[in-house]
Amino acid sequence: xxxxxxxxxxxxxxxxxxxxxxxxxxxxxxxxxxxxxxxxxxxxxxxxxxxxxxxxxxxxxxxxxxxxxxxxxxxxxxxxxxxxxxxxxxxxxxxxxxxxxxxxxxxxxxxxxxxxxxxxxxxxxxxxxxxxxxxxxxxxxxxxxx
Numbered sequence: 001x002x003x004x005x006x007x008x009x010x011x012x013x014x015x016x017x018x019x020x021x022x023x024x025x026x027x028x029x030x031x032x033x034x035x036x037x038x039x040x041x042x043x044x045x046x047x048x049x050x051x052x053x054x055x056x057x058x059x060x061x062x063x064x065x066x067x068x069x070x071x072x073x074x075x076x077x078x079x080x081x082x083x084x085x086x087x088x089x090x091x092x093x094x095x096x097x098x099x100x101x102x103x104x105x106x107x108x109x110x111x112x113x114x115x116x117x118x119x120x121x122x123x124x125x126x127x128x129x130x131x132x133x134x135x136x137x138x139x140x141x142x143x144x145x146x
Contacts, residue, residue, distance in 0.1 A: 039101050048137050051129040053105065058123030065125060067118055077102035110135030
């Protein structure tokens with residue numbers, strides 16, 4: 001018996017790799033799973049008068065957001081779908097896109113839930129959450145002895 005070592009034809013190997021590699025690389029890195037469902041980064045700031053919540057969500061419109069308050073649970077969500085068609089020579093490529101996220105925050109007891117407001121400017125969703133007047137720090141009060 002004679003052992004024969006075969007050397008694969010690298011021309012076909014390269015063709016296979018070039019054809020399938022981009023999708024497999026995305027799959028291995030989680031790109032397909034997170035392409036439209038990653039959570040936006042959030043900043044939360046507190047001052048003596050309010051809380052500011054900022055979410056980085058570029059490419060959206062204010063109509064894409066849903067903000068709900070249930071008891072002290074603030075839910076911020078968005079769903080955006082799209083479709084792109086690219087025609088080049090004799091090839092046509094059509095891709096669907098789907099972006100969705102939901103973030104939830106438990107609000108502290110000192111929040112005035114009736115005055116919460118939101119705005120969307122330059123790719124940042126800003127939510128203003130004022131504190132109740134009685135919860136704000138009061139200036140020191142001098143008490144005289146009778």
